[in-house]
Amino acid sequence: MTVRRARRGAAATGDADEARRAEGDFRARLREGAGFEGPPGARAWAELDLDAVRANARRIRRSAGVPLLAVVKADGYGHGAPAVARAALEGGASRLGVATAAEALALRQAGLTAPVQVLGSFLDSEADLIAQAEASFTLHEEQDLRRVAAAAWRAGRALPVHLKVDVGMGRHGVDPRSAARLLAEAQRCPGVRVAGLMTHLPCAGAPDPAISREQISAFARLVAWARREGLCPPQVHAAASAALFRFPEARFTQVRSGIAVLGLDPGGWAARADVHLRPALSLRARVMRTRVVARGVAVGYGGRWTARRPSRLALLGIGYGDGLPYGLSGRGAHALLAGRRCPIVGTVMMDYALVDASDLPRAPRPGDVATLVGRDGEGRILLEEQARKAGLIPYAFATGLGKRLQRVVRGMQLSPPARVRRAA
Numbered sequence: 001m002t003v004r005r006a007r008r009g010a011a012a013t014g015d016a017d018e019a020r021r022a023e024g025d026f027r028a029r030l031r032e033g034a035g036f037e038g039p040p041g042a043r044a045w046a047e048l049d050l051d052a053v054r055a056n057a058r059r060i061r062r063s064a065g066v067p068l069l070a071v072v073k074a075d076g077y078g079h080g081a082p083a084v085a086r087a088a089l090e091g092g093a094s095r096l097g098v099a100t101a102a103e104a105l106a107l108r109q110a111g112l113t114a115p116v117q118v119l120g121s122f123l124d125s126e127a128d129l130i131a132q133a134e135a136s137f138t139l140h141e142e143q144d145l146r147r148v149a150a151a152a153w154r155a156g157r158a159l160p161v162h163l164k165v166d167v168g169m170g171r172h173g174v175d176p177r178s179a180a181r182l183l184a185e186a187q188r189c190p191g192v193r194v195a196g197l198m199t200h201l202p203c204a205g206a207p208d209p210a211i212s213r214e215q216i217s218a219f220a221r222l223v224a225w226a227r228r229e230g231l232c233p234p235q236v237h238a239a240a241s242a243a244l245f246r247f248p249e250a251r252f253t254q255v256r257s258g259i260a261v262l263g264l265d266p267g268g269w270a271a272r273a274d275v276h277l278r279p280a281l282s283l284r285a286r287v288m289r290t291r292v293v294a295r296g297v298a299v300g301y302g303g304r305w306t307a308r309r310p311s312r313l314a315l316l317g318i319g320y321g322d323g324l325p326y327g328l329s330g331r332g333a334h335a336l337l338a339g340r341r342c343p344i345v346g347t348v349m350m351d352y353a354l355v356d357a358s359d360l361p362r363a364p365r366p367g368d369v370a371t372l373v374g375r376d377g378e379g380r381i382l383l384e385e386q387a388r389k390a391g392l393i394p395y396a397f398a399t400g401l402g403k404r405l406q407r408v409v410r411g412m413q414l415s416p417p418a419r420v421r422r423a424a
């Protein structure tokens with residue numbers, strides 16, 4: 001058929017030549033326009049742009065004016081922890097934060113030597129692993145002090161801890177009324193080196209700033225007391241991404257940031273502080289098939305979408321098995337093809353999603369690349385937009401990206417191996 005088309009084209013008039021050129025241009029745009037080459041044979045992939053991570057870390061660091069701890073838990077919010085961690089450090093982050101002992105060890109196994117803090121609660125069985133990873137602990141309750149002291153005795157060296165005060169999150173952390181006593185106790189405890197005093201703000205992105213201001217003040221009073229008593233550790237930290245841009249008084253001696261390092265700005269706080277972040281992740285899938293369905297035909301599971309006109313549907317090789325949320329079904333979400341928005345129609349399936357490509361000037365072909373998150377020419381779909389349409393927060397969208405999804409990392413730099421710098 002292609003040959004026949006080509007022959008017809010050869011015999012055609014200038015108009016037909018023109019049309020063929022346009023067709024060729026459009027095809028090239030669909031296939032290679034923005035240089036989207038996934039891994040060989042991949043039908044769906046996530047692209048991680050490390051230059052964006054570096055730039056974000058640099059901008060956050062500069063805007064905050066204090067050291068940055070880059071939070072890379074949950075595999076760097078689904079973006080790939082070792083690569084994000086390395087790029088954040090190259091961009092100026094000083095430390096890394098994870099949730100679990102296993103995540104700290106994984107960073108070490110990947111060759112990362114920067115100070116790491118396990119920000120999460122830990123089980124007795126995790127304490128020795130945190131010590132092995134040369135990471136610092138976060139104390140969330142009185143018994144944690146005993147757990148760390150025991151692990152220090154087994155490790156034969158003092159272990160660094162950060163005391164976490166609960167100013168309102170209500171999940172873990174020491175009550176502010178007992179924090180002063182526990183801080184004093186930790187400072188005296190053999191085998192424990194108090195490296196930090198911290199809190200986490202639960203409502204930093206909430207419309208009313210009053211609650212966060214009150215919580216920051218409660219923490220600041222404790223810090224002031226600790227300073228007066230000579231008990232204050234070197235690192236004092238409270239602000240994550242939203243708070244670090246919104247409440248400068250919450251920056252203390254360090255900020256912690258996960259989502260903003262990835263270029264996501266869920267509440268728009270970075271933009272309001274005139275800090276422009278670059279999204280680090282793009283999500284793409286190839287067209288598997290296209291077909292034209294007649295008006296009135298229902299498609300997909302449950303027949304939840306019916307063609308209102310003869311429609312050209314493109315079947316994309318990405319589904320909820322890859323992390324494209326099922327919640328995008330019937331929610332007015334889009335994918336980009338050749339830079340143009342095409343509605344996602346019907347239900348998102350385990351391996352596929354359908355888009356209505358009827359309004360494209362030409363039919364896409366198998367192998368063409370669709371963008372679910374990211375840029376394609378003039379078109380752009382933010383992860384925040386897809387998350388909102390799926391009824392998710394951006395954190396949940398990103399961490400939900402599946403194992404089957406292939407990965408492309410751009411902007412890798414070779415850095416020389418170094419000795420582990422023990423966590424502080």
Ligand SMILES: Cc1ncc(COP(=O)(O)O)c(C=O)c1O
Nearest residue numbers: 071119200240241256257258259
């Ligand atoms: C204790 C702590 N600090 C910092 C962060 C980073 O938050 P964000 O990704 O909003 O910067 C988290 C993430 O949940 C956290 O649990």
